[in-house]
Amino acid sequence: MIPDFFEQLPRSQREAVDSAGYRVMRWMAARDVLQARVAKGRIAGPLGAFLAYWLSLAPAKGAVSDLWLSFSYTQDQAKLKLVGGSPTLAHAPLEQALLHLPALRSFWSQELRLQHFVALRTLVPQAWLMDSAQVPPGAVIQGLDAVSWERLPQLRGQEWEIQDAKGQVLANRSLSLDSILTSRPASGVVLKAWYGRNDKEQVVLRSKEAAP
Incomplete structure (x- = not known):
């Protein structure tokens, strides 16, 4: 304490x-x-x-x-x-x-x-609901400034996690329909x-x- x-x-x-x-x-x-x-x-x-x-x-x-x-x-x-x-x-x-x-x-x-x-x-x-819908031309994912989920270089770093809807971290960090992108809390x-x-x-x- x-x-x-x-x-x-x-x-x-x-x-x-x-x-x-x-x-x-x-x-x-x-x-x-x-x-x-x-x-x-x-x-x-x-x-x-x-x-x-x-x-x-x-x-x-x-x-x-x-x-x-x-x-x-x-x-x-x-x-x-x-x-x-x-x-x-x-x-x-x-x-x-x-x-x-x-x-x-x-x-x-x-x-x-x-x-x-x-x-x-x-x-x-902040967290993002990742789905299969395409980002409209000329638009970006708000808060990430990326035109698609596949264009997120941060996903290869350590500050992000991909979880399922129940909050379980996905070990393979896959980009799937039911995934949620979250920021890893800082210590x-x-x-x-x-x-x-x-x-x-x-x-x-x-x-x-x-x-x-």
């Missing part, structure tokens, strides 16, 4: 941890709305079919009795990232990819409110935080501890 680590973080990072429990709860609620809209066919066209396929692969959502989240903090980059927790979406690469999916930006902005959406995108590691201090509700039913930070 690292004493006083939380107090040594920049103010913006401490506030991010303080608010993360509430924001993740909003994310969970918005995710339920997305599931319902897709199930009822309220998102039409190619996007609806795309979401229906990927949501069918999503890991089962377990009950959350005690809300806790874990964060990785790298001091050299001054970055705090959500890497685990009791809600499934806190550690599922498919859920991370859905949060960062450009086609869902307006949905998340409306359901989460823009400030919470922006904060979650900063906190949640750093892991901060674990527990949340609860106060007498006003607000989600607040209860306790935290850090370890190398």
